[in-house]
Amino acid sequence: MDLVVQGLVKAFRLLLSGDPEVLEITLLTLRVSGLATLISLFLGVPLGLYLAVARFRGRELVVGAVNTGMGLPPTVVGLWVSILLWRNGPLGMLGLMYTPTAIVIAQAVIALPVVTGLTMAAVQQLSPKLRLQVLALGASPLQFWWIILREVRFGILAAVMAGLGSVISEVGASMAVGGNVRGYTRVLTTAIVLEVSKGNFDMALALGFVLMVLTYSITYALTIVQQRRRRW
Amino acid sequence: MTAVLEARDIVIKKGGRRILSVDHLAVEPGEVLAIIGPNGAGKSTLLTVLACLDLPTSGAVFFHGRRVTRANALAVRRRLAVVFQEPLLLDTTVLENAAIGLKLRGRRREAEAKARAWLARFGVGHLAAQQALTLSGGEAQRVSLARAFALEPEVLLLDEPFASVDVIARAGLIQEFKSILSSTGTTAVLVTHDFREVSALATRVAVLFDGTVQAEGPPEAIAAHPRWGALADPRTASGAGSGGCGWH
Numbered sequence: 393m394d395l396v397v398q399g400l401v402k403a404f405r406l407l408l409s410g411d412p413e414v415l416e417i418t419l420l421t422l423r424v425s426g427l428a429t430l431i432s433l434f435l436g437v438p439l440g441l442y443l444a445v446a447r448f449r450g451r452e453l454v455v456g457a458v459n460t461g462m463g464l465p466p467t468v469v470g471l472w473v474s475i476l477l478w479r480n481g482p483l484g485m486l487g488l489m490y491t492p493t494a495i496v497i498a499q500a501v502i503a504l505p506v507v508t509g510l511t512m513a514a515v516q517q518l519s520p521k522l523r524l525q526v527l528a529l530g531a532s533p534l535q536f537w538w539i540i541l542r543e544v545r546f547g548i549l550a551a552v553m554a555g556l557g558s559v560i561s562e563v564g565a566s567m568a569v570g571g572n573v574r575g576y577t578r579v580l581t582t583a584i585v586l587e588v589s590k591g592n593f594d595m596a597l598a599l600g601f602v603l604m605v606l607t608y609s610i611t612y613a614l615t616i617v618q619q620r621r622r623r624w
Numbered sequence: 625m626t627a628v629l630e631a632r633d634i635v636i637k638k639g640g641r642r643i644l645s646v647d648h649l650a651v652e653p654g655e656v657l658a659i660i661g662p663n664g665a666g667k668s669t670l671l672t673v674l675a676c677l678d679l680p681t682s683g684a685v686f687f688h689g690r691r692v693t694r695a696n697a698l699a700v701r702r703r704l705a706v707v708f709q710e711p712l713l714l715d716t717t718v719l720e721n722a723a724i725g726l727k728l729r730g731r732r733r734e735a736e737a738k739a740r741a742w743l744a745r746f747g748v749g750h751l752a753a754q755q756a757l758t759l760s761g762g763e764a765q766r767v768s769l770a771r772a773f774a775l776e777p778e779v780l781l782l783d784e785p786f787a788s789v790d791v792i793a794r795a796g797l798i799q800e801f802k803s804i805l806s807s808t809g810t811t812a813v814l815v816t817h818d819f820r821e822v823s824a825l826a827t828r829v830a831v832l833f834d835g836t837v838q839a840e841g842p843p844e845a846i847a848a849h850p851r852w853g854a855l856a857d858p859r860t861a862s863g864a865g866s867g868g869c870g871w872h
């Protein structure tokens with residue numbers, strides 16, 4: 393218990409002193425996980441819309457894969473992205489291994505099924521008759537998708553929260569493809585693992601505190617928007 | 625005079641089964657054509673095709689004499705309006721719901737004024753700012769009707785539009801709808817299985833049974849028909865739910 397209290401005190405001191413390394417790690421974490429979430433949205437939302445309405449052979453297989461992917465172990469993603477980006481791997485010539493970009497890619501892969509699955513689920517909750525009604529209102533195909541997107545906007549907001557939450561808190565993939573290089577690819581989670589292993593619990597606690605506050609404030613802001621229209 | 629909407633040799637198959645087969649059905653300008661028949665007769669399927677929301681397996685729908693194809697269906701749809709049994713409002717304000725059709729047609733400037741006027745006409749003008757999904761069933765269906773009229777459609781297609789409105793509110797809404805329909809001279813196709821709606825609103829009736837048009841004529845003639853007259857009898861055709869009893 394002492395350890396925790398001491399750690400917390402030190403942690404606050406660290407935070408209040410505006411430690412430049414903590415700040416740098418925090419900003420990188422935000423940049424990497426934010427970008428990864430954004431990419432997963434650009435790919436996952438259209439994919440989710442498509443999977444919700446499409447009829448094709450093997451659709452259940454794809455949907456099953458997406459649903460499984462929602463719980464994809466980050467370590468496994470890290471492994472596969474490593475194999476792809478490795479010097480002798482198929483994308484080795486890009487020289488992305490152990491760069492922040494590599495983490496973005498791995499995290500986007502982790503968030504993609506989450507965003508896709510939640511978008512799909514949100515669309516499937518709409519009345520199927522709404523499709524005919526929107527077309528009957530005179531919507532062109534583009535207008536149709538725009539209206540459907542607007543109808544599921546709160547579902548997509550949930551997808552953003554879940555996607556961001558899944559990547560900002562993962563450590564396995566960031567470690568595997570980023571390598572936790574100080575001042576370059578070190579993010580909050582990998583830094584915490586390192587500090588714990590070195591026995592620097594105060595630093596670990598400080599970083600953990602930052603991560604929690606960060607995640608909570610972002611999610612809180614989105615929650616405010618989401619709950620403004622609560623009907624239950 | 626050419627018909628506004630015309631179905632010729634329409635066949636519709638769903639899941640390998642022929643569910644509709646209509647040789648000829650025309651909607652003339654200014655008329656209110658009622659399509660009646662029991663559950664499963666194919667009324668909704670027929671309305672969907674007439675509304676150009678679905679192309680028939682074979683045959684075609686003609687709009688002002690021109691064949692409706694995949695390429696021109698959107699342009700035709702934009703001259704029609706459809707009201708379904710459920711109000712199917714979007715998750716936004718009542719006003720936005722009533723204005724959306726005009727906005728989709730690029731007529732943003734007039735959209736909200738028209739929407740307000742039609743909401744008022746259907747007695748829900750005071751709800752304009754309210755979120756549509758918080759409305760009662762009857763209010764929502766009034767908004768759905770206002771949304772359709774705001775488009776000033778050349779043909780208004782309605783699929784059992786009063787079935788989801790409770791019995792007490794229904795008679796009043798039908799009367800308001802009737803006066804609006806006649807004052808605007810709107811051409812309409814009304815799917816129903818309640819003959820009281822037919823007597824109140826229709827100028828002509830088509831009886832649909834087993835996917836084919838079995839009889840066509842003025843409401844009085846259908847009511848007097850030896851076989852289909854049963855429809856007009858409230859004891860055998862009780863309206864919502866069980867249009868099928870006493871048919872054979």
Ligand SMILES: Nc1ncnc2c1ncn2[C@@H]1O[C@H](COP(=O)(O)OP(=O)(O)O)[C@@H](O)[C@H]1O
Nearest residue numbers: 638639643661662663664665666667668669670
């Ligand atoms: N997508 C579909 N696939 C297979 N059968 C369908 C489909 N849609 C409608 N049907 C069938 O077509 C028949 C007519 O349906 P419908 O037009 O809804 O009848 P109504 O509106 O007169 O009650 C019904 O037997 C129904 O089961």
Ligand SMILES: [Mg+2]
Nearest residue numbers: 667668669783
């Ligand atoms: Mg029906």
